[in-house]
Amino acid sequence: MTDHPSTFNGDTLRSGEQAWEDRASIVSSGEGSATLMRGSFAEMIRHIASMAEDERGGYEIRKAGDRTYTADEAMALASHPDFPAQGGN
Numbered sequence: 001m002t003d004h005p006s007t008f009n010g011d012t013l014r015s016g017e018q019a020w021e022d023r024a025s026i027v028s029s030g031e032g033s034a035t036l037m038r039g040s041f042a043e044m045i046r047h048i049a050s051m052a053e054d055e056r057g058g059y060e061i062r063k064a065g066d067r068t069y070t071a072d073e074a075m076a077l078a079s080h081p082d083f084p085a086q087g088g089n
Contacts, residue, residue: 020083026047
């Protein structure tokens with residue numbers, strides 16, 4: 001992964017650093033995916049984490065300007081040491 005400037009203030013992130021405030025959405029998996037909700041990347045991870053385990057697999061997080069994250073990846077990010085506390089994203 002390469003470092004890249006954000007579109008706001010032109011700052012770069014260290015390789016591997018997550019941009020928790022980036023815009024993201026939760027979509028249903030598969031063809032014809034429908035958007036469930038939108039918010040910050042951290043908010044979408046929290047929402048996936050709050051779902052029942054058997055329900056999570058039907059959803060993905062699409063991070064603006066980045067990529068799609070599976071529910072399993074979202075759960076791993078939720079336990080990341082840098083993950084912001086509720087209300088502190």
